[in-house]
Amino acid sequence: xxxxxxxxxxxxxxxxxxxxxxxxxxxxxxxxxxxxxxxxxxxxxxxxxxxxxxxxxxxxxxxxxxxxxxxxxxxxxxxxxxxxxxxxxxxxxxxxxxxxxxxxxxxxxxxxxxxxxxxxxxxxxxxxxxxxxxxxxxxxxxxxxxxxxxxxxxxxxxxxxxxxxxxxxxxxxxxxxxxxxxxxxxxxxxxxxxxxxxxxxxxxxxxxxxxxxxxxxxxxxxxxxxxxxxxxxxxxxxxxxxxxxxxxxxxxxxxxxxxxxxxxxxxxxxxxxxxxxxxxxxxxxxxx
Amino acid sequence: xxxxxxxxxxxxxxxxxxxxxxxxxxxxxxxxxxxxxxxxxxxxxxxxxxxxxxxxxxxxxxxxxxxxxxxxxxxxxxxxxxxxxxxxxxxxxxxxxxxxxxxxxxxxxxxxxxxxxxxxxxxxxxxxxxxxxxxxxxxxxxxxxxxxxxxxxxxxxxxxxxxxxxxxxxxxxxxxxxxxxxxxxxxxxxxxxxxxxxxxxxxxxxxxxxxxxxxxxxxxxxxxxxxxxxxxxxxxxxxxxxxxxxxxxxxxxxxxxxxxxxxxxxxxxxxxxxxxxxxxxxxxxxxxxxxxxxxxxxxxx
Numbered sequence: 077x078x079x080x081x082x083x084x085x086x087x088x089x090x091x092x093x094x095x096x097x098x099x100x101x102x103x104x105x106x107x108x109x110x111x112x113x114x115x116x117x118x119x120x121x122x123x124x125x126x127x128x129x130x131x132x133x134x135x136x137x138x139x140x141x142x143x144x145x146x147x148x149x150x151x152x153x154x155x156x157x158x159x160x161x162x163x164x165x166x167x168x169x170x171x172x173x174x175x176x177x178x179x180x181x182x183x184x185x186x187x188x189x190x191x192x193x194x195x196x197x198x199x200x201x202x203x204x205x206x207x208x209x210x211x212x213x214x215x216x217x218x219x220x221x222x223x224x225x226x227x228x229x230x231x232x233x234x235x236x237x238x239x240x241x242x243x244x245x246x247x248x249x250x251x252x253x254x255x256x257x258x259x260x261x262x263x264x265x266x267x268x269x270x271x272x273x274x275x276x277x278x279x280x281x282x283x284x285x286x287x288x289x290x291x292x293x294x295x296x297x298x299x300x301x302x303x304x305x306x307x308x309x310x311x312x313x314x315x316x317x318x319x320x321x322x323x324x325x326x327x328x329x330x331x332x333x334x335x336x337x338x339x340x341x342x343x344x345x346x347x348x349x350x351x352x353x354x355x356x357x358x359x360x361x362x363x364x
Numbered sequence: 365x366x367x368x369x370x371x372x373x374x375x376x377x378x379x380x381x382x383x384x385x386x387x388x389x390x391x392x393x394x395x396x397x398x399x400x401x402x403x404x405x406x407x408x409x410x411x412x413x414x415x416x417x418x419x420x421x422x423x424x425x426x427x428x429x430x431x432x433x434x435x436x437x438x439x440x441x442x443x444x445x446x447x448x449x450x451x452x453x454x455x456x457x458x459x460x461x462x463x464x465x466x467x468x469x470x471x472x473x474x475x476x477x478x479x480x481x482x483x484x485x486x487x488x489x490x491x492x493x494x495x496x497x498x499x500x501x502x503x504x505x506x507x508x509x510x511x512x513x514x515x516x517x518x519x520x521x522x523x524x525x526x527x528x529x530x531x532x533x534x535x536x537x538x539x540x541x542x543x544x545x546x547x548x549x550x551x552x553x554x555x556x557x558x559x560x561x562x563x564x565x566x567x568x569x570x571x572x573x574x575x576x577x578x579x580x581x582x583x584x585x586x587x588x589x590x591x592x593x594x595x596x597x598x599x600x601x602x603x604x605x606x607x608x609x610x611x612x613x614x615x616x617x618x619x620x621x622x623x624x625x626x627x628x629x630x631x632x633x634x635x636x637x638x639x640x641x642x643x644x645x646x647x648x649x650x651x652x653x654x655x656x657x658x659x660x661x662x663x664x665x
Contacts, residue, residue, distance in 0.1 A: 095463045096470055099478075106535060107480055109503055110492045126503045181389035184382045196386065198652060203393055205644040206400070207596040209620050210637045213630060214399035214406060236392055244389060269381045298485035300599045315485045319603070329495055336488040343483035348476070 114333035121329045136334035156335055159317030164342070165228055166313060167296040170235035171289050174243045179285075182247035183273050187256075197248070200241045211237065212305045219306055226308030234302050239292035246291065250284025251277060290346045297343060314339045407635040413628035425635035434611060434619065435636070441526060442615040442640070446594035448530045449537070454586055456534065457541025458579070462571065464542065465549045475546075478539045486536060490603025493532045494519065519605050522612035529613055532600050537593075541586045548582030549575060581658035588651045592644045616640040 113121055115132040140156045185193045215234065216225070224230030258280070259272050267275070278285065300315040307313065318335040407425055411418040429435045464475055481489065496504050497518035505515040518528045552575060560570050598617040601607065607614035607622065614622075616636055624633035 092463070092466060092468055095459075096468075096474060099460060099463065099474060102535065103481060103539065104477060106492060106496065107484075109496060113495070122501060124501045124506070126506050177389040177392060180385035184385035188382050188386075196390075199390075200393065201652070202645070202648070203396070205592045205641070205648045206396075207617055207620075207637050207640045207644065208598070209617065209624065209633065210403055210641050211396050211400055213624055213633060213637070214403035215396075218399055218402075233392075233395075237396060240389060240393060269385065294483060298483075300485065300487040300602070315487050318485075318488050318491065327495075332491055332495075336484065336492060339485060339488060340480075340483045344480070347479055347483060 110333045110336055113329060114337045116330060118330060136330040137338070140331050140335050140338065156314070156317050156338060159312055159314045160338070162228075162307075162311050163297060163314040163339075166231045166235060166311065167293050169228065169232040170239045170296050171243075171293050173232060174236060174239040174292060175285070175289060178240055178243040178288075179247060179278070180270075180273060182244045183251055183269075183277060185244065186248045186251035197245070200244055203237055203241050206237075208237075208301045209305075212302060216305055225306060226310050228311055231302065231307055231311050231313075234306055235296045235299070238295050238299060242292045242295060243288045246288035247281065247284055250281045250288075254280050293346065294343045297339075403634045404638055406630055407632075407638050409631045411630040413624075413630060415628070418631075421631070425632050426639075428632070429635055429639070434614065437611050438614045438616050438619040438636075439639075441611075441613065442595055442617070442643070445526060445530060445533075445597060445615055446591055448527070449533050449594040449597075450587055450590055452530065452534050453538045453541050453590060454583060457538050457545050457586065458583070460538065460542040461545035461549055462575070464546050478542055481536050481539050484536070486597075486599040487603045489532060489536050490600040493528075493535070494604045497528060520609060522610045525605055525609060525612040529600055529604060532604070533594065533597065536600070537590060540589060544586050544589075545579060545582055548579045552578045581655060581661075584651060584655040584658055588648065588655060591647050591651065595644050595647065596640060616643075 112128075112130075114136050115134070116127070116130055117133055117135065120127050120130040142157075143155050185196055188196075212234065219225035219230050224233070254277065259276055262272050262276055297313075298315065299313070300319070303311070303313040303316045307316070314335075318332060318339060408420060408422060409418050410416075410421050410424075460478070464471060464478065484492070496502050499505060499515060499517055499520055502518070504518070508514070508516060517524055519525050556574060557570065560574055565573070596617050597615065598621060601613050601615065601618050602621070605613045607618045617640060620633045620636040620640070623629045623636060
């Protein structure tokens with residue numbers, strides 16, 4: 077008896093270990109590999125067989141962020157800082173605008189009549205289904221005639237397509253979970269919907285607010301195609317900046333890897349700080 | 365009757381307030397409906413960037429597409445991509461979620477690192493994997509050689525290119541499936557699991573009869589996230605193969621992009637994109653009604 081239980085536990089542990097080993101190999105190895113690539117000199121990168129030990133260098137990072145002197149003179153390597161700044165402006169602008177407009181909308185949908193709210197929810201979801209080109213190709217003509225092309229305002233407005241539906245859907249589910257009774261007392265005291273929303277709902281739904289904003293930010297940050305079509309030289313986002321490393325005669329692997337790492341930093345910081353909320357938000361936002 | 369009563373009590377101020385709160389957001393979203401309709405009209409014209417006079421040509425773009433073998437290849441690739449991605453990522457995400465649900469010492473580490481790929485922009489993930497998939501110098505083939513396997517052509521062979529891209533897609537988005545399904549697993553009450561254990565159910569029976577049943581709405585949800593996104597996937601392909609080799613990875617969205625930017629044929633591009641939109645809409649509507657049914661069954665609302 078005892079022996080069979082022991083052997084069963086051994087099998088159990090071995091299976092778990094195997095599962096985790098496979099998971100680490102598949103999910104974490106590529107990140108590890110690109111991270112080490114970003115710290116390698118060109119010779120170490122192109123070496124075959126691949127080098128697992130090498131002398132780390134930060135040259136790739138300084139070059140993508142500030143450029144080498146020769147590059148700056150020849151205008152070869154664009155500095156990543158400008159792209160980073162553009163992405164920060166566009167993504168946070170989009171998230172802020174979405175919160176301002178999305179919070180009241182989510183409240184109205186959560187507290188409104190169920191059947192009509194369901195229909196509105198589907199309409200909002202359907203903006204997620206549309207292929208990006210279906211909207212941004214026609215928008216291109218509109219943007220060039222109105223001066224929105226290559227402007228932060230234009231980019232922020234088009235990023236609403238990503239951020240606004242996500243924020244409304246996630247917030248709506250969080251607000252739905254707040255019992256109505258909490259609002260009753262304030263209503264009897266004569267508080268209007270806006271006061272109730274700001275004074276009562278927002279403080280309670282704070283984790284939902286945080287997760288909605290982070291998820292929307294990450295999805296907006298990761299987008300390439302909007303920038304590819306609607307941004308010119310002034311507002312190019314970080315994803316386009318990384319892509320430029322590819323268009324040279326020879327792909328600069330080290331620079332690309334460093335740029336990839338830098339581009340993931342804001343999302344990593346946010347997700348480490350709010351990891352639990354992200355998981356909760358992803359689930360609740362969609363399921364409830 | 366009941367809904368009228370609850371509707372009245374729910375939002376102070378009634379209908380006017382409801383509309384005032386909802387309208388700005390919907391207005392902003394509906395701003396995109398105008399360009400969208402404009403795009404639908406464009407698909408009925410011969411519009412080209414920088415050239416000629418634009419004429420209304422009816423369904424000529426669509427008829428031409430139907431006669432274009434590349435269109436059918438791209439349609440097939442689009443469906444194959446979305447089908448493979450869903451069929452691989454849901455079971456894999458389920459396996460990972462079940463693994464992360466088992467208490468163990470390394471659980472916290474993997475729970476906090478599983479989401480990392482989601483933070484990498486798809487276009488960057490495409491470039492990263494492209495370097496690793498280089499047939500001669502890539503680390504993947506070196507790893508294969510270490511365990512005695514022959515080298516693989518990955519993205520450069522028409523036979524394997526699409527599957528390689530689905531692999532990249534899986535790396536990026538399987539974690540999303542795993543996170544959603546893990547949260548679903550955690551929503552199962554401990555009492556139910558305890559009762560099953562007392563009745564003598566083994567691990568496999570518990571998974572099959574309790575966990576999988578409870579996860580159904582979450583599985584539909586993952587499909588709802590993944591299928592429309594996989595159908596319109598563009599950025600990974602753009603970063604890796606740009607539709608090649610020999611059209612092996614040319615999906616409808618990539619084809620539309622090429623029409624618009626390589627050949628500046630806006631009319632033709634919009635026709636392709638509109639077909640893709642209909643495809644997403646049909647799939648999403650089916651999934652949404654499925655989802656609502658599962659929701660009703662489990663949560664009663």
